[in-house]
Amino acid sequence: MFDKLSERLSGVFDRLTKRGALSEADVDEALREVRIALLEADVALPVVKDFIAQVREGAVGEAVVKSITPGQMVIKLVHDALVKMLSAGEETATAISLNAPAPVPIMMVGLQGSGKTTSTAKIAKRLAERQGKKVLMASLDTRRPAAQQQLAILAEQIGGRSLPIVPGEPPVAIAKRALQAARLEGFDVVMLDTAGRLAIDEELMDEVAQVHAATNPHETLLVADAMTGQDAVTVAKAFKDRVSVTGIVLTRVDGDARGGAALSMRAVTGCPIKLLGVGEKIDALEDFHADRIAGRILGMGDIVSLVEKA
Amino acid sequence: SRTSNRVTSSISGIFTKRKLDQELLDELEEALIAADLGPATAARLVKVLGKDRFDKEITEQEVREIFAAEIANILRPVAQPFALKSLKPQVVLVVGVNGSGKTTTIGKLAKQFQAQGKKVMLAAGDTFRAAAVEQLKIWGERSNVPVVARETGGDAAGLAYDALARAKAENIDILLIDTAGRLQNKAGLMEELAKIIRVIKKLDPDVPHDTLLVLDATTGQNAHSQVEIFKEMCQVTGLVVTKLDGSAKGGVLIALAEKFKLPVVAVGVGEGVDDLRPFEAEVFGRSLMGL
Ligand SMILES: Nc1nc2c(ncn2[C@@H]2O[C@H](COP(=O)(O)OP(=O)(O)OP(=O)(O)O)[C@@H](O)[C@H]2O)c(=O)[nH]1
Ligand SMILES: Nc1nc2c(ncn2[C@@H]2O[C@H](COP(=O)(O)OP(=O)(O)OP(=O)(O)O)[C@@H](O)[C@H]2O)c(=O)[nH]1
Ligand SMILES: [Mg+2]
Ligand SMILES: [Mg+2]
Numbered sequence: 001m002f003d004k005l006s007e008r009l010s011g012v013f014d015r016l017t018k019r020g021a022l023s024e025a026d027v028d029e030a031l032r033e034v035r036i037a038l039l040e041a042d043v044a045l046p047v048v049k050d051f052i053a054q055v056r057e058g059a060v061g062e063a064v065v066k067s068i069t070p071g072q073m074v075i076k077l078v079h080d081a082l083v084k085m086l087s088a089g090e091e092t093a094t095a096i097s098l099n100a101p102a103p104v105p106i107m108m109v110g111l112q113g114s115g116k117t118t119s120t121a122k123i124a125k126r127l128a129e130r131q132g133k134k135v136l137m138a139s140l141d142t143r144r145p146a147a148q149q150q151l152a153i154l155a156e157q158i159g160g161r162s163l164p165i166v167p168g169e170p171p172v173a174i175a176k177r178a179l180q181a182a183r184l185e186g187f188d189v190v191m192l193d194t195a196g197r198l199a200i201d202e203e204l205m206d207e208v209a210q211v212h213a214a215t216n217p218h219e220t221l222l223v224a225d226a227m228t229g230q231d232a233v234t235v236a237k238a239f240k241d242r243v244s245v246t247g248i249v250l251t252r253v254d255g256d257a258r259g260g261a262a263l264s265m266r267a268v269t270g271c272p273i274k275l276l277g278v279g280e281k282i283d284a285l286e287d288f289h290a291d292r293i294a295g296r297i298l299g300m301g302d303i304v305s306l307v308e309k310a
Numbered sequence: 311s312r313t314s315n316r317v318t319s320s321i322s323g324i325f326t327k328r329k330l331d332q333e334l335l336d337e338l339e340e341a342l343i344a345a346d347l348g349p350a351t352a353a354r355l356v357k358v359l360g361k362d363r364f365d366k367e368i369t370e371q372e373v374r375e376i377f378a379a380e381i382a383n384i385l386r387p388v389a390q391p392f393a394l395k396s397l398k399p400q401v402v403l404v405v406g407v408n409g410s411g412k413t414t415t416i417g418k419l420a421k422q423f424q425a426q427g428k429k430v431m432l433a434a435g436d437t438f439r440a441a442a443v444e445q446l447k448i449w450g451e452r453s454n455v456p457v458v459a460r461e462t463g464g465d466a467a468g469l470a471y472d473a474l475a476r477a478k479a480e481n482i483d484i485l486l487i488d489t490a491g492r493l494q495n496k497a498g499l500m501e502e503l504a505k506i507i508r509v510i511k512k513l514d515p516d517v518p519h520d521t522l523l524v525l526d527a528t529t530g531q532n533a534h535s536q537v538e539i540f541k542e543m544c545q546v547t548g549l550v551v552t553k554l555d556g557s558a559k560g561g562v563l564i565a566l567a568e569k570f571k572l573p574v575v576a577v578g579v580g581e582g583v584d585d586l587r588p589f590e591a592e593v594f595g596r597s598l599m600g601l
Contacts, residue, residue, distance in 0.1 A: 039343055039349040042532070045340055045343050111553075113409025113411065113526065114409065115409065144581070145444070145445045145448035146441040146444035146445040147441075150445075153440035153462075154440050198556040199557055200556060200557045225409070225526075225528070227407070227526075227528075227529045227532040227533075228528055229528060229529055229531065229558060229561075229562065230343070230345065230530060230561075231556070231558035234558075252407070252493060254493060254495075255493040256493070256494070257532035258531070261530070
């Protein structure tokens with residue numbers, strides 16, 4: 001799969017290396033290959049379409065740089081456009097904002113099994129270690145067996161604090177109790193880990209909206225799996241609509257998925273990807289780098305630096 | 311049905327009765343891609359339709375029927391319910407990437423097998439994740455089946471070995487072994503899985519009798535890599551597709567069925583103990599096409 005795109009594109013361009021500029025037909029043919037590559041990387045179709053239209057505009061008439069092949073040039077154009085779309089032009093990764101009165105509530109939302117609880121502990125650890133913050137973690141997951149216990153164990157593992165569990169207490173009440181406890185005990189941040197839910201589950205989406213309304217989180221992070229397919233747009237839209245997501249945490253970036261969902265979700269929510277989960281361990285959390293994800297979506301990384309040197 | 315919202319809406323509105331031209335074929339192809347069939351499979355299905363019907367009048371209903379039938383044809387050979395054998399015990403190893411639904415599926419299977427009069431035992435082979443053992447224990451309590459566990463951090467292969475020994479001693483019919491989630495590209499973790507299998511084979515060379523790979527329906531094209539590598543590393547005998555109650559359609563399954571021909575033994579349609587169904591090719595095909 002890797003480098004397939006560059007092979008395809010060099011095939012397309014082999015016969016026209018000597019020409020001076022890219023014609024519309026050349027560009028269209030090349031972009032057909034790019035389209036397939038993006039779809040194979042799980043970028044959602046509507047996002048692929050917008051993206052291709054954008055790149056096409058920039059590519060037509062572009063002069064072919066002598067030292068490189070047109071195929072590589074198209075790859076560079078595509079790569080740069082991907083980076084731009086993934087980072088919204090920001091040079092550096094957008095950090096989690098704590099710019100609000102303490103205790104700052106941060107809510108974690110997402111589909112079942114996406115990595116919310118693990119990411120909650122990872123972020124708490126990072127805020128404590130790097131910024132010296134006092135973080136309280138609370139599990140609002142009253143549904144999945146042993147979910148609250150999972151967060152309590154993780155909190156212990158990182159030497160952090162979790163809200164004592166009160167059996168049978170509903171999510172909104174837990175959230176309020178967490179904020180109250182944080183206020184009384186002088187915590188800087190309260191991390192609210194919610195149960196996994198399907199975007200089309202009205203009842204549970206209502207529940208999470210209620211938690212949001214009751215706690216008014218400063219950050220609401222959508223935790224999503226890098227292996228997500230075309231459904232990423234539905235999920236991202238639904239969560240953005242109901243709980244005004246402020247950022248995305250992409251998990252399982254340590255896998256071999258091409259991660260097109262990152263682009264889909266960035267595009268439909270307009271929210272920055274703030275952090276990457278890169279493993280099961282509690283310190284496996286990294287800043288987002290648009291160029292790395294772009295290279296990964298295209299199934300290649302080195303071509304771009306090659307082109308840049310040329 | 312719920313699994314087909316997007317395909318339904320992209321196909322309806324395309325036409326009532328109109329000529330099957332290239333533009334229409336392109337739209338149909340896009341609807342299939344949006345259902346995670348992947349660009350190659352979508353192109354091929356559309357080509358089949360184009361070959362028979364190009365330039366002829368066709369209705370929306372007909373298009374859906376044709377695709378649903380085609381998809382059902384592809385999937386029918388892999389729609390094989392889980393087979394209970396009269397072994398004591400039948401050993402079922404459950405594997406998959408992180409968070410796909412392994413533990414939940416074991417909880418559901420335990421109830422089904424028990425309802426069929428089987429003596430079931432669970433082995434908490436996820437010795438890594440926080441509260442994974444507690445989670446499985448709660449599932450065990452729900453169906454009142456015993457759970458063999460050690461504390462977190464122990465050796466999964468040793469635990470599986472102990473569980474098998476106990477299952478044999480206690481005349482258990484079915485032993486379901488849970489494992490930690492692992493990404494297929496992690497050689498070290500995949501080797502641990504191979505080790506579990508090697509170690510339990512010391513007690514009985516025929517185990518595990520079944521190795522189920524649990525796939526999340528939300529997953530896109532990476533499912534290819536998951537099936538390929540898990541199959542190679544631990545002789546997967548069947549697939550379970552979970553979270554089909556969501557908006558994702560699991561369309562990648564069509565290409566998987568053609569490529570790997572692994573039986574799909576069950577599908578997960580919720581978080582409750584009864585939310586497990588047999589996989590039915592016609593139902594899947596028709597619901598994917600909004601019929
Ligand atoms: N490889 C890898 N595994 C991860 C990552 N993040 C989480 N996991 C694993 O994914 C699985 C699910 O993680 P959880 O944190 O329990 O997910 P969740 O979203 O809280 O799940 P629910 O509460 O059931 O919805 C666990 O096995 C985690 O160890 C990651 O970045 N990489
Ligand atoms: N909606 C829905 N949720 C499901 C289904 N199957 C599992 N889940 C949920 O998905 C999440 C993860 O399920 P688990 O059974 O813990 O997954 P796992 O593969 O054991 O996870 P790890 O052991 O961490 O790798 C939980 O929140 C489950 O309730 C399903 O069919 N439908
Ligand atoms: Mg959780
Ligand atoms: Mg599990």
